[in-house]
Amino acid sequence: MTPLRLIHAAAALTAAGSLAVTLWTGLDDRGVALAFGVLIAVGELTRWNASQTRQTAPLGAAGSLSYALLGADAGRPAQHDAAQVVTVVLVAGLLGAVPHIWSGRGHTPDHLARRILTAGFAAVCYQPLSHQGVFAAWGGPAHALLLLTLLGLTSLCGAVLAAALAHCRTRWPFGPLLREELRGLLGIGSAVCATGAVMALAVAVIGLWALPVFCLPLLLVQLSVHRYAAVRATYRQTIASLARATEIAGCTPAGHARRVAALSLAVGRDLGLTGPELTVLEYAALMHDIGQLSLVDPVPAGATAGLPAAEQRRIALLGGAVVRQTGVDAAVAVVVERQADPYPEQPVAARIVRAVNAYEEKTRDAGPTGPLHALAELRLGTAGDYAPEVVESLARVLARPRGLRERVPARRTGLSDPAPGWVTHG
Amino acid sequence: MDAVPPRARVYVACVALLAVPCLLPLPATHAPWWATGLLAALCTACEHGVRRGFGGTFYPVLLAGAFLLPPSAAALVPLPAALLSPVEHPPVVPRRVWRAAQPALAVWCAAQVHGTLGGRDAVVGRDFPYALLPAGAAVLAFCLVLTALDGGLRAAAGLVPPRRAWRGLLTRTLAPVAVHGLAGLMMAVLWRSPYGPVAALLVLLPMCVSWWVFAQYHRERAAHQATIRALVQAVDIKDGYTRGHSERVGQASVLIARELGMDDDRVEVLRFAGILHDVGKLGVPTRLLRKDGPLTPEERRIIELHPEYGHEMVRGISFLGEARAAILHHHERLDGSGYPYGLAGDRIPECARIVAVADAFDAMTSTRTYSRARPVEAAVAELERCAGTQFDPRMVGALVRALHRCGWHPAVTADEPSHGGGPAQRAPSTGAPR
Numbered sequence: 001m002t003p004l005r006l007i008h009a010a011a012a013l014t015a016a017g018s019l020a021v022t023l024w025t026g027l028d029d030r031g032v033a034l035a036f037g038v039l040i041a042v043g044e045l046t047r048w049n050a051s052q053t054r055q056t057a058p059l060g061a062a063g064s065l066s067y068a069l070l071g072a073d074a075g076r077p078a079q080h081d082a083a084q085v086v087t088v089v090l091v092a093g094l095l096g097a098v099p100h101i102w103s104g105r106g107h108t109p110d111h112l113a114r115r116i117l118t119a120g121f122a123a124v125c126y127q128p129l130s131h132q133g134v135f136a137a138w139g140g141p142a143h144a145l146l147l148l149t150l151l152g153l154t155s156l157c158g159a160v161l162a163a164a165l166a167h168c169r170t171r172w173p174f175g176p177l178l179r180e181e182l183r184g185l186l187g188i189g190s191a192v193c194a195t196g197a198v199m200a201l202a203v204a205v206i207g208l209w210a211l212p213v214f215c216l217p218l219l220l221v222q223l224s225v226h227r228y229a230a231v232r233a234t235y236r237q238t239i240a241s242l243a244r245a246t247e248i249a250g251c252t253p254a255g256h257a258r259r260v261a262a263l264s265l266a267v268g269r270d271l272g273l274t275g276p277e278l279t280v281l282e283y284a285a286l287m288h289d290i291g292q293l294s295l296v297d298p299v300p301a302g303a304t305a306g307l308p309a310a311e312q313r314r315i316a317l318l319g320g321a322v323v324r325q326t327g328v329d330a331a332v333a334v335v336v337e338r339q340a341d342p343y344p345e346q347p348v349a350a351r352i353v354r355a356v357n358a359y360e361e362k363t364r365d366a367g368p369t370g371p372l373h374a375l376a377e378l379r380l381g382t383a384g385d386y387a388p389e390v391v392e393s394l395a396r397v398l399a400r401p402r403g404l405r406e407r408v409p410a411r412r413t414g415l416s417d418p419a420p421g422w423v424t425h426g
Numbered sequence: 427m428d429a430v431p432p433r434a435r436v437y438v439a440c441v442a443l444l445a446v447p448c449l450l451p452l453p454a455t456h457a458p459w460w461a462t463g464l465l466a467a468l469c470t471a472c473e474h475g476v477r478r479g480f481g482g483t484f485y486p487v488l489l490a491g492a493f494l495l496p497p498s499a500a501a502l503v504p505l506p507a508a509l510l511s512p513v514e515h516p517p518v519v520p521r522r523v524w525r526a527a528q529p530a531l532a533v534w535c536a537a538q539v540h541g542t543l544g545g546r547d548a549v550v551g552r553d554f555p556y557a558l559l560p561a562g563a564a565v566l567a568f569c570l571v572l573t574a575l576d577g578g579l580r581a582a583a584g585l586v587p588p589r590r591a592w593r594g595l596l597t598r599t600l601a602p603v604a605v606h607g608l609a610g611l612m613m614a615v616l617w618r619s620p621y622g623p624v625a626a627l628l629v630l631l632p633m634c635v636s637w638w639v640f641a642q643y644h645r646e647r648a649a650h651q652a653t654i655r656a657l658v659q660a661v662d663i664k665d666g667y668t669r670g671h672s673e674r675v676g677q678a679s680v681l682i683a684r685e686l687g688m689d690d691d692r693v694e695v696l697r698f699a700g701i702l703h704d705v706g707k708l709g710v711p712t713r714l715l716r717k718d719g720p721l722t723p724e725e726r727r728i729i730e731l732h733p734e735y736g737h738e739m740v741r742g743i744s745f746l747g748e749a750r751a752a753i754l755h756h757h758e759r760l761d762g763s764g765y766p767y768g769l770a771g772d773r774i775p776e777c778a779r780i781v782a783v784a785d786a787f788d789a790m791t792s793t794r795t796y797s798r799a800r801p802v803e804a805a806v807a808e809l810e811r812c813a814g815t816q817f818d819p820r821m822v823g824a825l826v827r828a829l830h831r832c833g834w835h836p837a838v839t840a841d842e843p844s845h846g847g848g849p850a851q852r853a854p855s856t857g858a859p860r
Contacts, residue, residue, distance in 0.1 A: 143620075194632055195631075198629055202612060206615060217612075217629075217633060238650060
């Protein structure tokens with residue numbers, strides 16, 4: 001957990017130093033500081049958890065970045081320094097975080113640390129040089145481009161920081177996490193950057209009137225992102241319910257689909273899958289047994305891994321047909337259909353689902369030595385059925401301490417409830 | 427379907443003729459040509475991207491044009507987009523003409539209003555908050571012209587009766603156009619600032635992202651609805667005799683809920699409750715569901731587990747709200763003799779009482795293995811007979827009133843009565859489904 005401590009310590013040090021400097025020198029441009037503080041606080045209040053590791057407050061992020069890059073107020077050069085930027089972001093962030101801390105949602109320290117460090121980075125890059133008049137030659141359009149470049153750099157740093165924090169919290173591999181963060185920059189991240197730049201420029205031109213005028217369009221962005229996240233969450237719940245149909249029908253034991261999905265996701269992350277691929281993997285793992293609904297006589301205990309290959313393939317094809325009807329992404333149906341094929345012909349997701357499903361079925365009632373025996377059996381089966389790299393990855397995932405492997409939600413019954421927040425964004 | 431009535435063609439031609447005089451004073455105006463060209467190109471690019479992703483029009487560029495340019499030059503901005511962007515449905519020519527003429531007229535009016543109130547000077551002089559007033563007036567004019575022309579087209583094409591053609595159009599468009607107007611104003615101000623058009627372009631990025639996310643939202647929602655349908659289809663596959671039953675119960679529940687004056691959100695939840703009320707039958711062995719002939723007490727007990735199975739399945743779907751309670755309790759009876767919990771009277775959730783009536787009504791009016799379909803009047807009489815003991819009289823009364831008013835014409839996608847004519851086996855006391 002050293003990198004986590006390091007990041008938190010750096011953020012705390014920055015915050016304390018800036019607070020001390022600001023207390024010593026006093027606030028400049030109080031009106032501007034207050035307006036931006038309110039904007040950031042409101043943005044933080046409307047923050048929500050997009051997933052286990054990501055949190056989204058586009059308005060707060062854009063507000064803090066634009067305050068860090070503010071060079072003038074209605075044509076008059078701005079007086080505030082980098083320390084004041086960090087102080088305002090800190091105070092507004094703390095005020096905005098009160099309800100989140102109160103309800104115990106999300107990793108507020110991580111979020112604040114990220115916010116302070118990114119705003120501090122942007123401010124340190126811009127404010128001292130701006131005060132010395134270095135940018136005086138960069139008038140007009142060049143100034144807008146300069147701000148954009150700085151914002152791009154800042155977001156890159158922010159992405160690395162976020163990936164490092166998520167890596168420390170979850171122990172998922174750093175590379176795919178960073179790739180996922182960088183992909184997020186293309187979507188909502190670019191909107192945040194553009195808004196930060198526009199607000200800084202617009203305040204420089206027309207003063208504080210720019211904030212309310214331009215907040216409304218950004219709220220529109222935030223609203224649509226929120227609705228998108230909500231409908232995605234609902235969709236996941238529906239898929240998980242569909243997956244539970246097999247458990248309720250008595251085809252598979254309670255919780256099987258959820259356990260396979262959680263373990264498949266962990267293996268998928270370990271193998272470096274990201275974003276949409278993980279979503280497909282999760283949905284396919286949840287629904288991998290759905291073909292058994294179409295069987296007249298249920299398979300004993302739903303254990304398909306022990307059946308003859310032809311029978312396994314028939315059930316997989318039945319499942320694929322059901323999944324195609326559900327209107328889920330066609331890639332999910334392909335994974336479900338191909339889960340019983342020999343691994344050289346399978347897509348990666350199907351290899352993962354097959355190996356994890358077999359592992360889950362073999363360890364089910366096998367007692368304390370079950371996992372070892374199951375892994376040994378899977379390794380023996382790598383000649384044709386189970387992909388060696390997937391089995392090795394499964395062994396790596398299983399070797400991790402349990403708390404890091406599988407975040408178990410606080411309240412859960414035996415059936416396959418969706419584990420919250422495994423899928424980040426698409 | 428593609429045939430456009432001649433009236434609509436004449437209407438489009440008239441609007442196009444109206445738009446021509448807006449462009450006539452062009453040679454005499456001192457418009458900044460490069461700005462006009464740039465805005466028109468931007469508009470074309472945005473239109474192209476947005477239409478491909480979602481459909482609809484992208485207004486910030488148009489409104490920025492209205493705030494920056496003289497009226498006749500501003501009216502030029504939407505033309506290239508209309509002439510170059512692809513048209514999905516024939517006939518191509520009237521559609522292109524309409525897409526060019528309608529926004530041209532609207533932008534011309536907006537620019538005229540904006541200019542008359544001194545808005546262009548306010549934009550150049552960064553005279554805030556005064557600049558908001560002409561901009562607001564221009565947005566209002568833009569909206570008025572758009573909706574007036576739109577309503578006219580709807581009436582001329584015979585899509586709606588002329589009296590209702592304009593109803594609700596203005597209130598629906600005003601809010602989104604106002605937000606786009608603010609973005610357009612910010613664009614115009616930055617365009618005229620020392621930072622120039624580069625800064626103005628940045629305003630478009632958040633708007634485009636918002637459109638993209640919104641399109642994603644719609645796609646995801648459609649997929650979600652397909653999945654809900656799949657849940658219902660899964661039940662229909664198992665229990666072939668009741669095909670279409672779920673959808674019809676949904677419709678009957680909506681009828682009752684509307685009659686009781688519930689708000690739209692609750693009506694929607696009740697539709698889901700009706701559609702999904704038997705989803706727990708997925709957990710009942712197919713052999714029992716399809717059994718011809720009397721059930722043993724043991725078999726009946728297994729079938730009576732289906733409300734609990736259903737509740738267990740949908741428990742995790744949070745948007746269903748009180749529909750989950752309706753699924754659990756739709757076999758409770760008012761006198762307390764129902765299952766699973768034997769609740770009585772007001773202890774039964776309101777939505778469950780609605781679904782119970784709708785369920786029994788459809789069970790009686792459709793053909794089952796154990797009974798032929800009865801006429802609606804007979805079913806209503808039976809419901810009224812059991813009101814108070816089995817059903818809530820308020821719900822029965824609401825259904826009867828609704829049936830009187832609109833009749834019963836269930837439209838079901840998969841409605842093909844398949845019946846085996848097995849031995850008559852009546853459910854206890856009424857035709858309530860098992």
